[in-house]
Amino acid sequence: MDQDASIRTILRKFVLEELLLGDSSSMVADDASFIESSIIDSTGVLEVVSFLEETFGIRVEDREMLPENLDSIDNLAGFVTRKQHVS
């Protein structure tokens, strides 16, 4: 549980600083889709992937680059947790 909370904190900070460029008034809820909220574009997805790889030391396979894994803070947290358990 603690680990999940700390992953979420890191992810929220990334979303706020890198995707929203620090604009806290536009901050999204954990379950909000990045696509629906129009806060991500195709280069943004690549940013998310390299952030996960660098920060959490996981390798994101091509086949894992899917909205189910990457399109909200909830999905990202679940994905990171699953990946860390495997490795």
Place this chain on the structure above:
Amino acid sequence: MLVNQFLQASAERFRDKTAVVCGQRRTSYGEVETVSNALAHALRDACGLRRQQRVAVYLENSVEAVETIFAVLKAGGVFVVVNPQVKSDKLAFILSDSNVRVLVTDCHALAAIVDDLVGCADLSDIILIDSSETVLREPIADAVRLADKRLHRLDDLVATHSGIRPHNPTISIDLASLIYTSGSTGMPKGVMLTHANMIAAATSITTYLENTEDDVILSPLPLAFDYGLYQVLMAFKFGGTVVLERQFLYPYRYIELVARERVTGLPIVPTISAILLNLKDLEQHDFSSVRYVTNTAQALPEHHIRRLRTVMPRARLYSMYGLTECKRVAYLPPELIDAKPTSVGVAMPDTEVWLEDEQGREVAVPGEPGELMVRGAHVMLGYWNRPEETTKRLRPGRYPYERILMTGDIFKQDADGHLYFISRKDDLIKTGGERVGPREVENVIYELEAVQESAVIGVPDPILGNAIKAFIVLREGMSLSEVEVVRYCQKRMENFMVPKHVVFLPSLPKTTTGKISKRGLA
């Protein structure tokens, strides 16, 4: 012949065949026909739409967007597709500029734009595509009614109107669509296209692509972009299937769709191939169904062409060139792609092109540069309500009865007559497949109080082709950060217009007359 007859003919031939796949939905030609018939009746009877009045479609790629486009044509109206990324004030500008009567959107988008809609005097009706029946009781509905506009739900309109095809007095010289495009003046302008224009373009393109009813096209391109719109129009013309994605965000999802739907046609822009070719295991995926790949908007780099040829050896690769003002001009016959990878080839069927020098003389010498001129039935009528800008782009033709299109693009031809793009005459930036007028970006940057001067240019970028770069001189004693500039621009403009690079300079280079000179900026 009318554009809506593409749907009519396919619905008669292939009533139960899947016309559109979007997310979880699969919709047949018969369903699109029936729903758009009912919506056409509703546009006339419930919204009071009259012949040739404009209806704006402000939606993500969706079945509803496609149904609306055809419904508008069936009702004798003119559709205006606006990119859902467009911000509220620009949307309001477009709605007012083209005197839009009816807006079709969803509740989420409406919430962001409702304040600006008040000023759109001609707008009388708003249709929401949301499936929720309570949507008309949301607080947003009161705001709309206060602004004296009627609010409808798409499902209600369709349920209460006849699915039988309405009588339609439209003829082929009537307008079918206004497509808004970025201009060098800083304001977008509506390209006026008749049914005859659009049919000419769709016919020519499907001829050289050799499309058949067995084709399945996967399009992540927005319907507001003519390249995306025509994927739907053309598929409906030949009775194929179009798989719509909202955007190109998740490359693996795209690849899965190619295999799952046995996609035969992939329309791309270089940004899409750059992201695909970045994947570590691209070669292991199944592209065996792909019969052709098309590229337009920006030249595909040679190394993309070589990789795509290896990944999809069976696919024919079409390098093409066009502009919204006539949709498409030229294509390279795919058998020449390895020999002439940087050429966009020859005029497409039923189109005539030539180059002219600055004195208006035809350039006949291979290798000599000149502006590309276009004759054809697909050339636009002009820009909506912009006679001056129209005369800069259309001028009296070779024969007294016609006007020809001056593309503003400088090309050269080789000894075989194949075309090579050199540069633009104006300073429009081609980025991620979009055209961006630097003035429009500069105007937004000037809204920041700390900005004294600003100049925006395009710089080479491996993913986007060109990236937008802004140079800014600050007012004395004021400060501003790169992040603040980008954040402000994100609030005011579509993502593709937001500068990727921001540089602060003590001054900008000037011409002798004191105007900002972009030469030397990089």
